[in-house]
Amino acid sequence: MMTIEWFTQFLAVAAALAAAPLFLGWVNQCRAWLQNRRAPSVLLVYRGIRKLFHKDAAVAEPASRLFIFTPYIVFGTMVVAAAIIPSVSTRLPFGTAADAIALVGLFATARVFMSLAAMDIGTAFGSMGARREMMVGFLAEPALLMVIFVASLISMTTALPVISERLATQALTLSPSLAFTGVAFTMVLLAENARIPIDNPATHLELTMIHEAMLLEYSARHLALLEWAAALKLLNYACIGFALFLPWGAAMGEAGPPALLTAVAFLALKLLVAGVALALIETLSAKLRVFRAPQFLATAYLFASLGLLVHLLLGA
Amino acid sequence: MEFLALLGTPLAGALALAWFGARRRAPEANAALSLATLAAAVALTVRVFGAGNLTFFHEQFFIDPFNVFLVTLTALVGFTTSMFSRPYMRVELDHGRISAGRLRLYHSMYQLFIATMLLALTTNNLGLMWVAMEAATLSTVLLVTLYRTPASLEAGWKYFILCGVGIAQALFGTILLYIAAEKVLGAEGVSALLWTHLNAVKAQLEPRVLSLAFVFLLVGYGTKVGLAPLHNWLPDAHAEGPTPISAVLSGLLLNVAIYAVVRCKILVEGSLHSPLPAQMLMGFGMLSVVLASFLLWRQRDIKRLFAYSSIEHMGIIAFAFGMGGAIANFAALLHMTVHSLTKSAIFFAAGHAAQKSGTQIMERIRGLVTVSPTVGWGLMLGSLAILGMPPFGVFASEFLILTTAMREQPWATPILLIALGVAFAAIFGRVQSMVFGETTVKRLPHTPALLPVFLHLALVLMLGLFIPPYLAEWYRAAARMIGGG
Amino acid sequence: MTAQPFVLQILNALAALLLLLSFAMLAQRRVVTLVNLLALQGAVLCAATLLLAWRTGEAHLYFSAALTLCLKVAFLPWLLHRLIRRLGVYWDTDTLLDTTGTMLVGLLVVVFAFGLAQPISALASTATRSAVGIAVAVILLAFLTMITRRKAMSQVVGFLSMENGLFFGAMSATYGMPMIVELGVALDVLVAMLVLGVFFFQIREQFDSLDLEHLQSLKEDR
């Protein structure tokens, strides 16, 4: 049995690594379609990463080792996070290493490293990006935790696999609290992954950028790792969302290869749909000015809190 | 024998120094005489330690647990103050603030003052006690005006008049006591004013007269204690006189005065069986604590500041005696001891500080530790001790007083605590800026005598952590005798 | 009510005189007269003491009378007169309260004092016990005198008058205190007056005046 679990684990990580740029590409493609543009290839993200790996790394003179290590750390964190999130199976060996709160913590670690690295060079844009990223972070994190709280109140645990299992096995009910938190989660996801309306991944317009401002000084393999990590992060968030709100289809309990295959298929399907939804949201909304971001995230927090209260009141 | 030496040494000293007090070695003679007095006091204490209570001269004098430690304390502080005054007065002489003739007056009166206080403490005769108290005033009044500045004259005048009037009330109180006692003990023989005799028959004394007597005695001796609102002479006299005198006034005279009040209270309470005397003491104590602690905020003169602090502490002691009972009395006695030691130490340090910076105005005294760390630290630690910071002994007594107050007078505890907090802020803020910071202080021609400061502080520290068993025994016995509560 | 012996009647009359003198001192503004009144009060006191000594046969009362005579009738007034001449203080410019007001307060004080003396008189076994009230009144009136005066000299006179009251109180209630105490008290009063003399010269040297207006610089109310 152990071997199967470890195999599943390996499969989950490998799938995540492979699927992350693909998912990002899919979202981009959907967005282009929705915006009546000619869509780039789904594989464009892969090509970009590959190209970057081959380039000479240009590192700014004032950079310290922190700057150079950060891409690896961020990438490593995202990979491990992918190993923890029960994307295909709830019985991953790493699934017990960190619960949902710790997962949020892991993401925060990656974010802090990113911000520090951005400040390392001492450019105006770098520190601006770091500041904005941390601002979004400190607002998004509590909202995300509130979301997790609601889910864990329903299932009496903060362990993501258990939450998934319990949600999946309980009778299908219309749960207003989950609906509220679902909205909140989506908002957090947008904010955390530098999507519209908080940030625009497709622009380098200096004064509005957040995530990209932090990457300005990176090049070559370091940039590649960071881009890949960003894609992984988006995938991870999507998978957390699935685990919390759409657990159906993932392999529950001790599952053999067939169940795993189904799970992978289900995951792909969910990602396809999610990509479309994400693109739709991004297309329909306009980018907010930076100082509007707190309001956006406060709304997310409010939704999550409402979900919590509704759950406490209605028990559902 | 020891007793004769105890009273005789300072008296003889006063006479001798009246002749030789201006000589070059007079300060040393003064210290030597004080040392002899201390030796006599210690010898007496040792004897009491073995033999228990003693009486002398047809019971006109006596030593019991209540006064034995006060006698030693008085002799000790008398001695250390004389040590301190040696370099201090020399500097004053060098600075031309006093002449050699006045130094003679100073030395002579200093010894006389010690003698009167010892007399007041040891006499069994309430009338004699009154006489000694009055004599104590008279012997210090000219010392307060030693500098002959307008301010010192004013202070001396107020001291003289207010304490004179006050003590006249005490005399009337004594007379009333005598009237009541005479009824019981008979006019013949002089026993009607002997405390030990009165104490034996106190239950039979006529209560109404005694309560009147107590009011007069309280107002009278209370003026001397510095209980508000009778305290007005105290800050003036402390601030304007020479520092050694401030030290003994604050450290010893106030103790003696409160000793007199308590002696009277014991008698009156025994007769009265009403809480009135206790309530009066508590009321005075409370008022003094509150008034003094707020007035501390307005002080600019260093000695005036600590004079108000003395009023505050006398208030605490009065309050504790007012509460009565074994623990509160014990605490009050302890507080008398530690206050006396600490306050005189503070005055020593403050005196040197004022000399070094040439002013008593606190705003102009700065950065003592940088120039003379010992003076600075002495002042700092002394102030902290007097503010009731552990591990110093003042905290021990305040702890006991406050905890008893919580039990006996819960209403009073918050008021006391607020007042203590206010006093803390007032005194500490000022002391800190005198001790620390950039300096304005200069060096002096004579090395300051700081042994007394640190000796006192060490004793106070010891009393905070460990009270010697025999001392505790005396305190306990005295506390039992004082009763109340 | 049986008639009192004649001696007692005289004693009571003297007591009343004491009270009257206290009132007179309260009202008087001329310093010289004030000292004279004090001397007169001392004399009355002395007479009363003598009378009482004669009646009771207490030896030490004679002694007290002699002490009073020397000290309060002769020496102190002489000293004060001398000081007045040397220092040139003749008038206490004006009292803090006007005379009528002072008198009224004085009257109240007397009533209070008499009430106060009730229990004391009841306890005392002496023939003169009813005069205790007068003694208390004298003390309090002297207090009042001191409060209302502005000249140092008048305050001293008030102080001595208070001493007289005390003495009279002791005498009338108990035929005097024990000898040792009385001696001590007398000594103290004497020394006090000597100290005062020194004081006056010091004050005058500094301020050119004995007006208490000058002695108000040490205060909290700035």
Add this chain to the structure above:
Amino acid sequence: MIANLGSPLSAALALLCAWVVIGLAGLLRPMSLVFAGRTLFPLGAACGLALALAALLGIAAPTAHLTLPIGLPDLPMHVRCDALSCVFLCILGATSAGVSLFGAGYFRSGQGAPPGLLCLQYHLFLASMGFVLLADDAYGFMVAWETMALSSYFLVTTQHRIEEIRRAGFLYLLMAHLGAIAILLCFGVLQGGSWQFSFDAMRSAQLSPPRAGVALLLALVGFGAKAGLVPLHVWLPEAHPAAPSPVSALMSGVMLKVAVYGMLRVAFDLLGGPLWWWGLLPVSLGLFTALYGIVFAAAQTDMKRLLAYSSVKNIGILFTGIGLAIVFHGVGRPQLAALALVAVLYHSVNHAFMKSLLFLGTGVVLHSTGERNLGRLGGLIHRMPWVAWLTLVGTLAIAGLPPLNGFVSEWLLLQAFLFAFEVPHTFVNMLLPLGAGLVALTGALSGYVMVKFFGVVFLGKPREAAAAPAHDAGSLERGGLLWLASGCVILGLLPAQIVPVLARVAEQLHVGRLLPNGAPWWMLVPLQGRQASYAPLVFSCAVVAVVLLTIWVVRLLYHQRIRRVAPWDCGFGRLDARMQDTAEGFGQPIRHLFEPFFAMQRQLPSPFDPAPRYRVVIGDRIWNAAYAPLGALVQRIADAFAALQQGRIASYLLYGFITLIVLLALVL
């Protein structure tokens, strides 16, 4: 008298006395820096280490008592050593070992107190904290408590020539004293009619609920004033920056914990069973404190003030935990109460390590640049890599990031919060989970603050010339930093080993038990049957493995060329150090978002200003609203009293006369 020299209690006492002796030895050669630094401070560090070990053994040992032959005649000093004391002794010993080692290399000669005196004050401070933890009667406790305040005051005012520092010291001691008064009152209530002031008597006293409530409130005021609970926090951001860095480290790292210890001692030991809803006050105050502290930390421009406010935040978290434990204890959820308590203890240990580490780090920065102002620092990671990297550990830890220690305790606290809905009272069970959201917010905000702290001090380019020639820490200083940093790491990685040890405290205080569960040694499962688990060792190993693997793979497949170039900066080119975010700039979003917290005074330049200046002064509303009027009130009362004393002797006589008349009328 001394029962057993080997017992943890006597060992602890002996070590505390050793500290006193070491301190006094400093007076032998007061001016000798070498003697104090190279001999006494390392000795003190060794004592600290030994104390930590003894205390660690003591946690498992049974409770020990001892009565010392000193103190008041009727109340000799009692000492007692139970698991709670031992945990905090452990904090004291372990932290002070690092700080003393650091201090051995840190103190320089120059202005301020001579080294020998400093050594005395420092070791007295340590010893008095130890005695506070051991004291088992009110008198001994108060003596040790105030000695602690006093010795730390002297340490704070080491640089007493600076006016600001004197003011800070004064405010500090004043607040400490007022707090002590409240504690004294608290003991007065706690004795409950027996009028015995040993803690044993207090334990056995039966208090009526209102009295117990008053006692808890007084304890909250007293210990809160020491710990820096809002609104009693005003001294903290003044005093911590004023002190020399090792002292700030001890004050923030250990002394605040001693206050927490006091609160725990009163709430869970002396008070017996507090009512559940009393816990709501600490919870709400704690949450407010946490938010207030971290928001102010974000707005600071002085690095030590920033850290001080961060301490305020952590104290808030600790008091929240204490309140939560009281609530759970009161409503009969022993397991959850134990969890909350363990979270508090864990956080105390953690904060001691990380905050000391950070303060020491700032100490080195301060020494080598002479700057405390964030606006003038920057780029120090190149000049002082040791300090920078070790401080980074502390920074990440205090930001609450896994796998370091700060996260563990917040995780435990959140786990406890998660079950707050079980409190059987409406409103409360809805509000408490929302409180968890606040805890999360403050946690995230501290990430923000710490990025600001580390980024501005160590990263980027030096903002002023002073920061450029900085040098790294000496070897002793490095040793101290390394010790504390490794503590942060170990505490972060091995929670499963530490939680059971701390749980003994909860068990001994009869708060509750954390039941043993079958989790493997590397995994922390705090509550049985809830399945929330945390295995930092596992995922950090995984992250390291992935990182190494990635590096290896990248090396294997691609070339290694790195070019050093000028920063690109969107091609802007004319970059200089002043274009980086300043500390004010970095704090701006927070100032903007939490504007109602601040009493801000802005000076904005007009558009046509030839020499524009932008200035913002951030004030504390609480100071303006509470403390300033209080001072004015006292002054007014004093003025009113002073009017009584006009210097006229006649009025003085009148007072006497009236007093006499009134009293006579009273007895008649």
